[in-house]
Amino acid sequence: MEDDNIKEENNRKNNFIKSIINEDIQKGKNSGKVITRFPPEPNGFLHIGHAKSICLNFGVAQEFKGKCNLRFDDTNPAKEDQKYIDSIISDVKWLGFDWGEKIYYASDYFENLYDFALELIKKDKAYVCSLTGEEMRQYRGTLTEPGKESPDRNRSIDENLDLFERMRNGEFTDGAYVLRAKIDMASPNINMRDPVIYRIKKMSHPRTKDKWCIYPMYDFTHGLSDSLEGITHSLCTLEFQDHRPLYDWLLDEVTAPCHPQQIEFARMNLNYTVMSKRKLQKLVENNHVDGWDDPRLPTIAGIRRRGYTPEAMRNFCNIIGVSKKESRIDVGMLENCLRDDLNERAPRVMAVLKPLKVTIENWQEQENSNSSDKNSVKEEKSFIEELDAQNHPQKPEMGTRKIIFSKTLFIEQDDFMENAPKKFFRLAPGREVRLRYGYFITCKHVIKDKDGNVVELICTYDPATRGGDSPDGRKVKGTLHWVSSEGSVPATVNLYDRLFMAEDPEAETDDFTKNLNPESLVRLEGCRVEKYLADAAPEKAYQFERLGYFCADSRESSKEHLVFNRTVTLRDTWAKVSQQ
């Protein structure tokens, strides 16, 4: 972990936000302090896009020896729920960030916010308006035409004070009145056309319960909350650029503790997936996926269940950089970061996804000739042998384990071809291959069922090649992964692939679900995995040699019924070649 942090530290790229902060520090702004915040609304699950913001905000704070607050922007009880608060906390924690002792909530500031509103009213900078929603829209004007002032705009300060207090006291129904900032109905920036800052919602709040029936709007709440927390740099996404004048206006009009600087950056988009809360919700609600933590979803909960590591995610967020350009990042980049990390940490193990039975016809003879071998164990029916396998060929410190060789083995169906081209380095009639950490075997006969499907291979092995080395220096083109019937246990394996077939699922269609990949999940039953995996912990990464990285599913896997998720495949040059 220490090493990881050092490595991450060194790898951190510069970006325009850090440049701004650096200049600020140079100038002595905020006495050199850096305080950021990650401000999710608890109305859904976090996704990879949020991870970028989390890594940015917490990363910048760490780097400049400042701090980052985790703050819930919980100002709309109609959409928010405690379960989202819980899941967000757990996701941020999983990503590996520390928000200190305290979790912040905008709702903790409701009283302060109310006072700020009073202050605005007293300065004649806010008024209570009775326009209906429809009227408000009409008065607002359009993108090209200025708006009209509300008839209530010149209500007296005393009357505004009275009405606002009565709004708070619950004397009016939802929608009867709103509190608006008095700015400029002719502003070319629509956000400045007397924006609503408080609305009546007679609704219980997850945290303040029934204490309030008026709730502040985002624009009013956000900047003021930032100020109350002493935030120095308020980082948000591009769509809030138009709100910055309002953010600044509010902070200037009110006696705020400080005036944080809002800086906007582009949100992250990934190809072959969707990222918005609304679309993710549709996928979940219409059962296109199995819940918010479906391993195919770009939610934090999903990628975690899929087997992604926080280190890989953090590294990815660092590598893609931060800019104001809207982009769509290639998932290949994410997968590369994942493989990079998993290659380092995942113990290697063997598993056969689509087993093809292999019988070693000369194995029995071994029983007599080699019975003095101390690695040999005689069982009732079959003769088995224990061999050593490395847990990580590049990292001897990760140790070795015992694997079992016997007369009945399984190899991957894809590793045998009856009429193999010369470039096929695997098993074919008459050809010899190495079984990893086992023996060289040669295919002698092919057994088929009545439909012509290959159901079993009869092979011979070379006793001299124990462990996979040939004393005579004989070379073999291929090394196959395998498992023996005695040394393996059954398992179910979920092969996940990209959720959508189109790079941009929304392009050229009114319904992005039409681009769903029907093969985004292929569930394989009857797989065989090394016994070693029988008590694999959920989410712990293993490399199934030659296949990819897998982890036991945190929801479904049990000792009685193993279920593994494919996190990501290995790079596969052969797949590319063979397709041509």
Added chain:
RNA sequence: UGGGGCGUCGUCAAGCGGUAAGACACAGGAUUUUGAUUCCUGCAUUCGGAGGUUCGAAUCCUCCCGCCCCAGCCA
């Protein structure tokens, strides 16, 4: 057609007036008991376009083109 942004390799992305970093992808080659990993090598005479300023421009100026965002009592 109001306002706010953005345009540098297939995809991200540095660059901030001194002559185009890096990563991924891609293409070759080496090593390999994972067709994995690792390791070399190659990969923008050019920065949306056109003018201009300058000894010198991706960087400064002008005009043009393209893309994104904004008319919730959502955030």
